[in-house]
Amino acid sequence: MELKTSYLAKHVRNLQPSGIRKFFDATAGMTGVISLGVGEPDFVTPWNVREAAILSLEDGYTSYTANAGLPALREEIAKYIENYFCVTYSPDSEIIVTVGASEAIDIALRAILDPGDEVLVVEPCFVSYAPLVTLAGGVAVIVQTKRENEFKVTAEELEEAVTDRTKAILICSPNNPTGAMLSKNEMEKVAAVAKDNDLLILSDEIYAELVYDELYTSFAALDDTRERTILVSGFSKDLAMTGWRLGFVCGPEEIIKGMLKIHQYAIMCASTMAQYAGLEGLKSGRKDVKEMRKSYRQRRNFIVQSLNEMGLPCPNPEGAFYTFPCVESTGLSSEEFATKLLQTEKVVVVPGNAFGAGGEGFVRCSYATSMAQLQEAMTRVKRFVDNL
């Protein structure tokens, strides 16, 4: 029997699929492609971390863990957060191990939003933020950062978007896709807006370890801000563990308690072997992170200079592994640029508008790719731009 109507909920029907998917499909079957379109490290998870997962399987640790995650892992996370982020969280009541940082953001939004509550989403940003707000019954209010501010959000821009329904600011620094990182001073201004309007700060700090010039500051570490901050991070980027889907969230006890209810019903617990792997990653002192950071820094310097030289202006991103060059000088839109570049030179970049309307005129180039590939990619992009 044919169905007359869709069974899909209206808000799901109205949800747009990620613009990135289209480019993924376009590359299918092509050979000789160099991808600068990948949002994950080109390193493989360090061997000691992989081995820890294998050993956990050999030892038969294949059952559920506590909902909030292995107690030992939460303790290591608390230690790590204290050392690196300079904030203290109780492993017993203020930390949840999640299925990637993505889950952490999802359950945070679901925990705090009543229908119609507004969240200020700072764009350009990771593709899932606004859809997750919508799915949680909230309203995503886009705050567009500006190129002249190097895509750093200002207090004024936030203040303008605040209404009496606003509940939280969702922000990611260092940022995907722009690589922009707020200084401590700039963060304090954002925190002041949150304080003045009694808002939560949902802070995606997944790239915290991948900063190259300045010391990293967490929102939760700012004076008088911890109690209104939900700190989201994970193992994907710095330990190159994207496929393991392992993240964590720290926050004030009341909010974490609420989130844990959703987590326990929707997820139960993060994958046990991934948790053992993460535990080893934290215990081994993240010795590989230093080497990765050094390598990313060199590649960043290389790609930023190369792009600027070929007339695609690009500020120096202070963190993450993305550059966000402007392609307006070519007369092409973001999508045209990315499509033509793929067709003629087989280099994948992601159109900036996939990360929000404010990304139009830009493309995201990831430098999480070997130097040899980056060199070849820059040669091809230059040839493409010169021949336009």
Added chain:
Amino acid sequence: MKLTATEIEIAEILEKDARLTNEDVAKMTNLSIEQTREIIKKLEDQNVIVRYVSLVDWTKIDGHQGVTAMIDVKVTPKRDVGFQNVAERIYRHSEVKSVYLMSGTYDLSVVVEGHSVNEVAHFVTQKLSTIDGVISTTTHFVLKKYKHDGTIYDSNDKDKRIVVSP
């Protein structure tokens, strides 16, 4: 000798890939090409960068597979010069690729390359063991190189990532 952080970084970069142009190294380190050239020259002049080499996998080439042996050598040290004299007499042979003074049960570790087992055997019996001061030798032939100087041979570590991800 003390080097600056930047000088060390350039040495590390070139150690990984000696074929990078000065221009690329300059970009990677945010220096001018001139500055980069000067640092590289300094590293070369001071013999910090000793030589630029390529890692060639000869086992792929028919007729050039050759054999490598690692030889543990026990030596009687000589007054005033210790092991130096014997080490010198060993490393002057062109088939000797490296010589290390070791802690433990033997003294010198010698790596020798030759075209055949016979050739290496000839070297050990005729040249090496007859050197004054050499007490004994234990020869180990390399059967397969899996990893050499930090590089995995025949690694199938292809990029397994999907081409586009958020």
